[in-house]
Amino acid sequence: MSKKLLNRHTLNLLPDSVTIPDYDRNTIRAGIVHLGIGAFHRAHQAWYTEQLLVEGASEWGIIAASLRSPAVRDQLAPQDYLYSVAEKSNAGEKVRVIGCVQHVYVAPENPGALLEAMTDGEIRIVSLTITEKGYCHDPASGTLNLQHPDIQHDLANPQSPKSALGFIVYALQARMDKGLPGFTLLSCDNLPANGKLLQRVLFEFAEQVDPDLASWIKVNTRCPSTMIDRIVPATTDTDREALENMLGLRDNAAVVAEPFSQWVIEDNFLRGRPDWDRAGATFVEDVEPYELIKLRLLNGCHSLLAYSGYLAGFETIADVMAEPAFAALAQHFLATEAGTAVEAPRGFDLEKYRQQLLERFSNRALRHRTWQIAMDGSQKIPQRWLGTLRHQLANGGPIDLLSFALACWIRYVSAVDDAGNTIEVSDPLAADLKALCDRHADDTSELTAAFLQFSAVFGADLRQSERLHSALSGWLTRLKQHGVLTCVRTQFEKSPA
Structure with missing residues (x-):
């Protein structure tokens, strides 16, 4: 040296x-x-x-x-x-x-x-x-x-x-x-x-x-x-x-x-x-169209892969993307729930951008840790997911993957991964979030309601959505029964990566 x-x-x-x-x-x-x-x-x-x-x-x-x-x-x-x-x-x-x-x-x-x-x-x-x-x-x-x-x-x-x-x-x-x-x-x-x-x-x-x-x-x-x-x-x-x-x-x-x-x-x-x-x-003159594309596609998908990938035992985003079912999950999220909630500025090639994201997430040389991206989720989720979620709810669009993402985050802040290992959750609201998980651990419907009523993250409007409650509660039940990896493989193992 x-x-x-x-x-x-x-x-x-x-x-x-x-x-x-x-x-x-x-x-x-x-x-x-x-x-x-x-x-x-x-x-x-x-x-x-x-x-x-x-x-x-x-x-x-x-x-x-x-x-x-x-x-x-x-x-x-x-x-x-x-x-x-x-x-x-x-x-x-x-x-x-x-x-x-x-x-x-x-x-x-x-x-x-x-x-x-x-x-x-x-x-x-x-x-x-x-x-x-x-x-x-x-x-x-x-x-x-x-x-x-x-x-x-x-x-x-x-x-x-x-x-x-x-x-x-x-x-x-x-x-x-x-x-x-x-x-x-x-x-x-x-x-x-x-x-x-x-x-x-x-x-x-x-x-x-x-x-x-x-x-x-x-x-x-x-x-x-x-x-x-x-x-x-x-x-x-x-x-x-x-x-x-x-x-x-x-x-x-x-x-x-x-x-x-x-x-x-x-x-x-x-x-x-x-x-x-x-x-x-x-x-x-106006940054908003660019920032919405970045927040809802790149950041939204990054967080989706980080929480689900960490729970499934993957250390880096490139590791997550090497699993074909997760690569298909990312592709589907970018094309549907995130991709249909943005409007590209003149001259911006949205399809090319989506393909770039999949390639960037697969960069093995970076070793971008899922745990690092998962930090401070309570501060990031309103920008990365909830704006997209509100758009889809207002327009009758799909919310299945956003509900899956939120369910993974809730599982993550419970501070235990799918293998039963303790998670070191780095979040300013970590104690409050874990308390919600512990208080309603036996009833996923009550757990869902408790989180949607947590206004510091979700505001006051999303708790009113029966559709969101049903989708989120359903994913929490499936994740509890089968774990993230099985759920993702079951839904995407036959999808093209």
């Missing part, structure tokens, strides 16, 4: 096959603060931005922040904030070193330093990848949860916020007080109308702080919606060791991703924007 670490002094030791930053990083000025520097941001928004810096757009460097853990900072700082993106497919691997990240703050260590960075007049964009739960909202209604402990803390402690909303509002307040302009807020999380959601909870938080501040923010910010797409599994020690063997250097902050990447952005910015379209992004 190499003892040399990837950093600015060792870049010239990398193989010629690796793309490296060939610009002077000392000339880059920060124009973006990014909140939530996880693997996805490094493989997506930073990856797009890097391509612009190579072309000379020196005003769009990134200052990043972790709102919770120092782990990513501790990986990046010794490497001069350099890291590699390894694009893996069944055909091979391609590696690029990213240099656009200039610094990483760890908010809990020094919240004042992050607030000061966000107050800098050179900052024109604050972008976010904080996951669905980071918006501190009620997923069913889309409004700010004022009882959320981080929100209550931030309203009481403006100098040391914890939430992204707290940092944004208090940074904007400081800019207002200094006579500085605001900035564009760019949500890059998997949420429908993510810009509108961010704007709504931002204004609701600001109203609690100061109504005059809320009025100023309405004039001095923009919140464009985006659609982001790239499969970025968690990097494992095996990934890092394989990359080290390839590079001859150790990269503790390496990110693994698929070759495919898509970014659709509403062209609504306050003080200019990077020309991300030169790196492959698409600027549009």
